[in-house]
Amino acid sequence: MADLVTQEPRFAQFKLVLLGESAVGKSSIVHRFVTDSFDDLRESTIGAAFLTQTIQLDERTTIKFEIWDTAGQERYKSLAPMYYRNANCALVAYDITQESSLDRAKSWIQELQKQASADIVVALVGNKLDLEAERKVSTKEAKEYADELGLIFKEISAKTGEGIKDVFHSIASKLPVEEKLNSATKRRRNIDLNRPSTNNQESCSC
């Protein structure tokens, strides 16, 4: 059974955390991605704060994103590390028409670098590209910042859908897919109850 799975289409799952102020439209970005994509499958059963979406990386490899929306309000900031435990990637959004939202995005990124796992793939995205006329944050400024830290950078519009697929594809292509597939296969073969985990410590507080 398990063997069949590995020879047939391959499937890897990754956790993506979504960070950004409430007003930057981070939920719209994900909604656009989830509803607009190639595959109309939505697997959310409780509510839209947790969504999943799959994309086809190549002919036989499907990637599934587990998208963890986070509360953007400042008051939950100190608790956010609980969200990015075991996250493989993060999408940090700002609003190109709001200067302050980039600063806030930068502070999320700093937090990620401190608290999240070292190999986390981070994408900085500037939303509301459809409001070019009201732009306050220059592409150059944000891109330079992203390049410096080795982040994926894109300007997008959740409203028109521009650039959204690209962002998720860029993230997917930087993810350690092979590694994940190998460990998943191993796990299946051994029917391993205890995959080495970092989250079973007693630290439910932080």
Next chain:
Amino acid sequence: MSFNKSFNKLGSAKATASVSTAKGDSVSANPTRSESESDRGHKQLINILGQFEPHHDNKQWTSIEASTVSDQDLFANDDDSDDDGDEDDEEEEGDVIENEKLPFKEGPSIAEKDEQRIDKKPESSKLAAEVEPQVNVSNENEDSSEPDHSAIPSTAKEGIENITKGVDSIQVKSENKSKSERLTKQNSAKKTLTKFDFQRFLKQLRSKDCEPVLKYIKSFLTQFQARTWSVDEQIKLVKEFQQFIFGKLIECKPFDNLSTDEDVNNTMEGLEKFIMSRIYNDTFPPLMVERKLSPSHREDLSRDKIYHINLKKYRWIQPKHLDIHLKIDSETSFVKLAGTELSKVNDYKSPRDKIICILNCCKVIFALIRQQQKIHKVEENADIFVPLLVFVILKCKTRNLISNLSFIERFRNDRFLVGESSYYVSSLQIAANFITTIEQSLLTISAEDFAAEIENNERKLKEESIKRKREQKILEEKKAQEDAQKQGLFSPLTEMIAGTGKGEDFAPSQVLKSSAGIFQQSLSTLFSSPSRESSPVSSSVDELKTAKKQSLEESKKEARIKSERETTLKNLKQMFPDMDSEILLDIAIAKNSNIGDCIDACLELTE
């Protein structure tokens, strides 16, 4: 296998502490805990050990070699083997394990029995009649033809209705079924919650081939319970033992033929629930005996304390202080319902069941968001969900929430704590931690107003405390008076007994005998259906009694259905003030007063 070592180590620890000492300790429970809790702890411990039969020999529990112990004992609480109709017994077993039996008792007689039990019980234990929290979670792997029991469960009775149908209800919402099927086949191990049939697992585990495995488990449980472990040791032992025993189990029939992921998952889920339910009193800090508490366990308890102190201190918090701009308050039905669902975590022992309670709570919150979307412009996302979750847990005051979360995190199989479950458990951790760290800067309120609220609340708390003390005093006085009266009532009898020989009619032996006779009679009516052997007179008396009892039950049942419907209707009217009340009534009837189903139906209608 690393567990072999620790298992041997465990064995060499020579667990001499017998079951009875454990029982004794649990009786002299932690003084900081409420009496009811320690009571419950005691009962649960008895349950776990299957100690209802007085003739049962405790010593035989302590070693693997003790082959004379019937394996049935291990199952004593999971199935219907002790179906002796002893009602006291049932009353004591107000816990989940025992109730696992419910889904498979399908006959109406059983349903009746359950209902009786509910009627007898106080509100708090009614919930225990639910077998498992019902799964509201949709699951695309499920046959869509199944009746929709999804949505929000409300009361224990609905639970029974659903449960007697034997459904671990999970439903399909995916529109694109073929695609979803394809995907779940590829990845079925990683679903939010797979379908789980505990009774199937138990039935399998009972096969003759599994006897050696059961002995292992028994030995593990005894030794686990006999010693004091740190949290890390507990996690290691439990997880490694589960893995170890899973390895052993799949060598035995019928587990040697687990062909699908679903079978594998069912077995793993079954093992987790089987084991965790039995060591619950040694792993869930609020129920642990004082001497077994390790520093981390104590930390859970002290964090629970802080949590509850803050619940009191900040009980004045309103939605606006959390930037929730919706028209809700603590009396909003959705808020109450979400809280009720969450508070059920204390009624279940297995990590999976506890998680289901959390998911149900979250689902109600999203129903609230969707309902509010009709009035306000709100997006359905974490920015609104987390503040609402904070508000809900602030208002519902769930006991031991921190301990419950720690328990889940420690003992839920990592294989299953993924995806959506993991997300909502994390969200709850964030909300709970937020409450333990609340300060003025974390709320939308001016320093002045904050100080005023705190002061005002402190004054009220003091007043309430004084009032409570006064009431308690009155109650105590009343009780003392009653006791005195009772003694007065009995005194003639005592005098009579004391004055032996003075009057033949009241000779002590006779008094005792006749009262014993009455006792016997009542016992026989309790235990047996009208017996053929009994005299015609007594049998007709018995029949009369039975008939009376039955009609009483029927009328009770009717009254219950009616009151249920009224409650549901009241809730619905609050939630959907714009809807015609006759339509609401129809919905309530059609959905058997299941508030969850009703809400779904109403939402559909209003959309």
